[in-house]
Amino acid sequence: MVFSSAVFLFLFLPLFLLGVLLTARAGLTARNLNLVVFSLAFYVFGSGIYTLILLGSILFNWAYARRGYASRPGKGWLALGVIVNLLPLLVFKYLDFLLALTSELLFQPFFATALPAFKLFLPAGISFYTFQAISYLLDVRRGETQPEPSLLTFAAYKLLFPQLVAGPIVRYVQIKQNLQHATLSLAQFNAGIFFFGMGLAKKLVLADSLGRVVDFIYSQPPAEVTNWMAWLASLGYSLQIFLDFSGYSEMAIGLGLMIGFQFPDNFLQPYRAHSITDFWRRWHVSLSLWFRDYLYIPLGGNRHGLLRTSLNLWVVFLLCGLWHGAALTFVLWGAFHGALLTLERVLKRLFDIELRGAVGVVLTLLLVSIGWVLFRADTLAQAWIVLRKLSFVDQSGIARFGWQYTFTPYTLFLVTSGILVAALPLERWQLRERLQTDWSVRGALLGVAFMILAIAALAANGFNPFIYFQF
Numbered sequence: 001m002v003f004s005s006a007v008f009l010f011l012f013l014p015l016f017l018l019g020v021l022l023t024a025r026a027g028l029t030a031r032n033l034n035l036v037v038f039s040l041a042f043y044v045f046g047s048g049i050y051t052l053i054l055l056g057s058i059l060f061n062w063a064y065a066r067r068g069y070a071s072r073p074g075k076g077w078l079a080l081g082v083i084v085n086l087l088p089l090l091v092f093k094y095l096d097f098l099l100a101l102t103s104e105l106l107f108q109p110f111f112a113t114a115l116p117a118f119k120l121f122l123p124a125g126i127s128f129y130t131f132q133a134i135s136y137l138l139d140v141r142r143g144e145t146q147p148e149p150s151l152l153t154f155a156a157y158k159l160l161f162p163q164l165v166a167g168p169i170v171r172y173v174q175i176k177q178n179l180q181h182a183t184l185s186l187a188q189f190n191a192g193i194f195f196f197g198m199g200l201a202k203k204l205v206l207a208d209s210l211g212r213v214v215d216f217i218y219s220q221p222p223a224e225v226t227n228w229m230a231w232l233a234s235l236g237y238s239l240q241i242f243l244d245f246s247g248y249s250e251m252a253i254g255l256g257l258m259i260g261f262q263f264p265d266n267f268l269q270p271y272r273a274h275s276i277t278d279f280w281r282r283w284h285v286s287l288s289l290w291f292r293d294y295l296y297i298p299l300g301g302n303r304h305g306l307l308r309t310s311l312n313l314w315v316v317f318l319l320c321g322l323w324h325g326a327a328l329t330f331v332l333w334g335a336f337h338g339a340l341l342t343l344e345r346v347l348k349r350l351f352d353i354e355l356r357g358a359v360g361v362v363l364t365l366l367l368v369s370i371g372w373v374l375f376r377a378d379t380l381a382q383a384w385i386v387l388r389k390l391s392f393v394d395q396s397g398i399a400r401f402g403w404q405y406t407f408t409p410y411t412l413f414l415v416t417s418g419i420l421v422a423a424l425p426l427e428r429w430q431l432r433e434r435l436q437t438d439w440s441v442r443g444a445l446l447g448v449a450f451m452i453l454a455i456a457a458l459a460a461n462g463f464n465p466f467i468y469f470q471f
Contacts, residue, residue, distance in 0.1 A: 001045040002253045004203050006458065008297030012042065020259050024184050031182070032156040035259075039159035046165070050079070050123040053088050060084060061133045061398035062154045065140045065147040083139045089130045092120050095327035125165030127323055129158060131290055136172045137343065138294055145173045153179050166248050168266035168286035175261055182260030189258050190444035191435035196254030200454040202247035202421065206458070208464045210240040210414050217406065218376065222385045226397040229406055230389035232415075237376045238369040239418035242271060245284070253432075254447075265432075271368075271422040274341040274360035279368060282427075287323075291316050306349055313345075314338040324375070329383055333374040340367060 001008050010305070016038045023030040044051050068077050096117045139145050148154040157179055163170050217225060218234040225233075249266035256263040270282035280288050296316045302309040314335070321334020347353040355363060370390065377383035388394035435443040 002249065003255075004200060004208075004454075004458065006121075009455070009458075012038075017258065020184070028180065029152065032150075034335065035156040036086065036159055039156075039161040039164065042161040043159065045219065046124045047121075048414070050092075050121060053092075053123055054129060057085065057088075057129060057133055058155050058158045059151075061136055062148065062151050063160075065137055066149070068137075068140065076143045079410070080139060081132055085130050085133045085137070088123075089126055092122055092126060094322075094326045096288055097119065109275050114463055128167050128169055129164060131169050131287075131323075132158065132171070135169070135290060135294060136293065139171065139173055140424065145176060148172065148176075148179075160243075160261070162252040162261075162264060164254075167284070167362045168249055168252065168264055169290050170263055170286070174264055178261045184260050185436075187436045187440040188260065188445075190440040191432065192254040192257030194435050194443035194447035194450075195257065197450030197454070199247040199250030199252075199254060201450040201457075202243045202250070204457040204461075206414060206418055206421065206455040207240050207243035209245060210236045210243070210418060211464055212461075213406070213411055213414070214240055214376070218378075218382070219387075222389075222394075223396060224398065225386075225389060226396060227389050227392050229397065230386050232406065232411070233376075233386070234369050234373055234390060235415060238271075238365070238372050239415065241372065241375070242267075242422060243418060257432075257436075268427045269422065269424065271365055272361060273364050273424070274357065274366065274451070275344055275355040275364055275470075276337065279364055280337070280341070287320070289459065291320055295319070304344065309345060310342040313341050328380055329374045329377055332380070333371055336371045336374065347425075 001012065003009075003367075016034075019034040019038060020031070040051065043054060043352070047054075064081050064084075068081070096119065099117060108442060140147055145231045148157065157172055157175065160163075160170070214233050214236045217229050220229075246267040251262045264286055266285050268282040268285060270279050273279035273282050294310055299312045299315065300308055301312065317334040317338030318331060320337075321330045321332070321335070324330045324333070344355070370387070373386050373390070374383050385394070389397065430437075
């Protein structure tokens with residue numbers, strides 16, 4: 001089940017909100033029980049029997065944190081907890097990838113045969129709830145929070161469906177107060193309507209429409225893809241993934257507001273960034289901060305000289321790429337960003353050169369768009385073909401239907417609209433604060449208008465799954 005499906009919009013969400021209203025005055029236990037029941041139903045709908053993995057994660061981390069906090073064991077306690085959390089992720093997401101690498105490098109050259117693949121089902125959101133669990137154990141170990149005493153409340157935190165399957169990666173310390181003392185208000189609910197409606201429109205009206213253009217170009221034989229088609233696919237996918245993922249995050253924030261939760265912002269208009277460093281302060285903020293706080297800083301951060309800092313950045317972004325997907329394309333995407341971040345630091349430290357202004361924004365968007373080719377391509381070979389087209393090294397493409405078939409007025413409208421949405425200075429408008437005060441009613445009305453527009457698009461075209469659901 002996804003937020004942009006008719007089942008969710010017209011059945012699940014109304015029933016859930018009705019349950020929220022009915023339990024609002026019944027106390028914390030009733031409210032959290034409602035969250036747990038509906039969140040379990042949401043997850044079972046998408047993952048079936050694999051929900052047992054998530055339930056096991058809940059029971060293990062709740063009990064393990066309480067036991068560890070009481071006895072104050074050494075670092076081995078933390079290491080074991082992290083390993084237990086990572087094991088399901090390694091098996092279900094990376095086992096076939098590791099077997100394929102082992103087969104290609106060590107097995108096939110000697111035995112002329114490949115190791116079998118298991119092709120296991122990937123449980124929805126496993127990357128997200130694994131990182132969420134690890135952050136909880138680390139925060140408990142560091143003394144930043146005490147373990148949650150109530151299993152029901154902890155289950156509500158881990159199962160909270162608005163952020164369960166695609167983020168933002170919400171840490172326990174960020175919503176501890178909401179879990180224990182969340183209150184509903186009309187202004188907050190109105191703000192939630194705005195964010196949910198805006199995110200739904202970004203997803204269904206723009207992202208899915210751009211996705212159809214991108215998918216068409218990527219599905220064509222290389223000989224029928226021109227250089228300009230490759231550029232349209234690259235720009236289109238850059239806008240698609242931003243509108244798709246930021247739209248989901250805004251829908252999650254909106255749902256949270258409707259039930260009294262304040263989820264952290266996950267996107268701060270990243271295509272307005274003036275450097276790659278600035279881009280990663282704005283893109284998927286919850287993941288960037290997770291890697292910073294739980295990996296980059298423990299590795300030493302930037303405290304041990306330029307060489308060590310560069311190494312730390314490479315480690316972080318190689319793992320960041322691998323987190324996104326079990327394929328060499330994702331690993332190279334992470335390495336590409338690690339290299340760019342290292343280059344920026346070298347230029348700043350040694351030559352005092354730093355990207356700024358309009359030139360920085362354009363160059364950053366260009367580099368990020370090139371990197372998205374690795375993210376979108378199904379194979380390294382396909383990525384190499386597209387990159388050759390983008391660089392005009394390969395100019396062999398001849399469009400079968402002519403350029404007018406791809407570069408239609410509707411396509412140009414979608415690209416222009418996506419650019420305008422990405423360029424809006426939303427991070428400066430303090431939308432969340434204003435929508436919960438003087439803009440409350442206007443925000444709700446605008447959110448309803450967005451939802452009507454999105455539902456019209458849903459009726460006409462259906463929907464595509466959110467891109468980040470596969471991670």
